[in-house]
Each structure stands twice: as C-alpha cells, then as structure tokens.
Amino acid sequence: MEAQKPMRLSRPSTSFRLRSASLNAVRLRRIFDLFDHNGDGEITVEELALALDRLGLGADPSDLIFTVESYIQPGKKGLAFEDFEALHSALGDALFGPAKDGGEEEKEDGEMEEAFKVFDEDGDGFISEAELQAVLAKLGLVEGRSMARVHEMICSVDRNHDGRVDFNEFKGMMRSISLKSA
Template sequence: MEGGGGSHCRSRALHRPSPSFRLRSPSLNTVRLRRIFDLFDHNGDGEITVDELALALDRLGLGADRDEIASTVATYIPLGRAGLAFDDFEALHRSLGDTFFGAAAPGDEGAAAAEEKEEQDMREAFRVFDEDGDGFISAAELQVVLAKLGLPEARNIARVREMICSVDQDRDGRVDFGEFKHMMQGISVRGA
C-alpha cells in the first residue's frame, strides 16, 4: 500500500545523495561525494580498492573492465596504500569532472543561474529514484535503488517505508519533489 495514509511514518532523517556528477553547491557536492565514497567502501576500512570500485560500478549497471579502472585510479592511490582514501577519491572525481565537463571556475555563474543549475541537478537526482515517472518516490522505487547499490536496507520493505516516512511531510506514504528538495537542502545546510 504505497499511496495510502502514512500512519506508519516515524520521524527519522533519510539522506540520499544526488547522482549528478558535479553540483554547483560545494557543501552539497562534498556531502554527496562522501556518501558515495562510503557506499563504495564495501568493507568500511576508509579506502576504496579497485575491486570495491569495480563491484560498485557493476551493481549500478555501469560495469567497467577491472584493468581499465586500475589504470585510471592508479595515479591517485599513494604508494603503500591499497586503495583511495576520501581525499584521493575527491581528487579523482574533480579530475574526471574537469576532463569531461571543463574546470568549474568559482563565481562563473550568477546566483540565479547557480540556483537554477542546482534545481536541475536535484530534479535529475529525483528522476533516478522516480522510476515510473509519476512524480513521486514510492517505497518500492527506493527499494529498487537500494538493491542496485547492494545495500542491506533493500531487503526489508518495512525499513524502506520508514526511510520514506522520514522525509514524507504530507504523510501520503511517498516523497514528492518538494519533499525531496527539502531533504537535499537540509544536507547542504548540515554539510556546510
């Protein structure tokens, strides 16, 4: 019962990152990147190995050749370490962004243009979760995304519903774009 009343909702915070490559808000981008790092760091040791990176990309349906990944990230892994620490991962991310999208110059957009870009980034992130395009993220849709990421929360629909309820302000059992945007702006404020 996805659309019905939200009597099972409790007040907990759910914070899911945007899938956009580079957001215009530095604090939101850093928080999002940290969450991605933590998802990729499968064993939680503070480093992402080539195997963990390959596993995460494969789970997301973006499988890449392990040797290709190794050659891409090799220069970012310091001697004597098995993988990328967060700072290394952030440097790799920045380099890839600059290569594919051009360097992000601070202050190269007006405030209104930056806000518009951030809104577009949030809409793009929302569409990743809203698989059926109905304008809402249901527990079933969130469960699919969590499963693709290999997260254990995906196995428990009650936990997934609890996650939905944590941001479901109108208590209809699903998250609309306004609620999603409010959640993402909360991440930006806390991450600043």
C-alpha cells in the same frame, strides 16, 4: 539465458558534478562510503569494480587500474576519501570542463531534479517505497532488504503524508543534509 551486457552511458549525466559544493561533498562522501565495501576507509579497484557492476556500469578492471592508480597514495591499497575527491574532480573537469563557482538556485534545482529522477524510476514525479527499495537494493544497501525500513525512510521525508516523496520533499531533504554537513 542470454548474459546481460553492462550498461554504458552514451553521455555523462549533468548530475555527475553538482555545482553546489556542499551538496557535492555530502554526495561524494555517501558514494565513497557505499563503494568502500569493507569499511576500511579506502576504495580498492576491486571495490570500485563491484560498485560499478552493481550499478549496471561494469568496467574492465585493467581500465580502472589505469584510471585510478595515479590517485592512490604510495603504500596504500586503494583510494582514501581525499584521493577519491581528486579523481572525481579530475574526471569532472575532463568531461565538463573546470568547475565554475556560483551556487545559483536554478542550477542547483536542475541538478536535484536529475538526482530525483534516479529514484523516480517510473517518471511519475514521486518516489514510492518500491522505487526507493529498488534503488537501495541496486546499490547493495542493507536498507533495501527491509520494506519496514524503507517505509520509515519515506515517512521521515513525506511532509504531506501521502506515502510518497515528491520533488519538493526530496529537495528539502537534500538541503537539510547539506546544511547539517556544513
């Protein structure tokens, strides 16, 4: 059986950095918590490599060390959340130029569409239980192991009770998360 090569992105996704600061903060915190495998409040190079590998974006640990070492505070073994934010911001600036202010709803919707597409694997305009479970499993989340838990998650967002999440339901969920964190 042929070994699977890590997937490489040909160009950075426009959803790398949301222009809505509150959505970006929520998303970054969630990503940080996912990458912090042992829950100690720091992301080590090993945890970062594991997370990227699970996402199919394998990276050479020596490249990761080179990229993140200047963001790790003296005496620490990994990135604290604030360090992770600084690294994310620097990478965003390097890839896309400095962040621009302006929470224009149209731009925010475009970015939410990009995020939605991550879950809508078959591109039919809906997130099914199977698609949500697949993404959660890829991220190594325990919720991805239980179809009952996935069903609960879908039902909590599914306003029209069709058993799937459409873009407007997804957008409403994302905005409510943003408002709760503000």
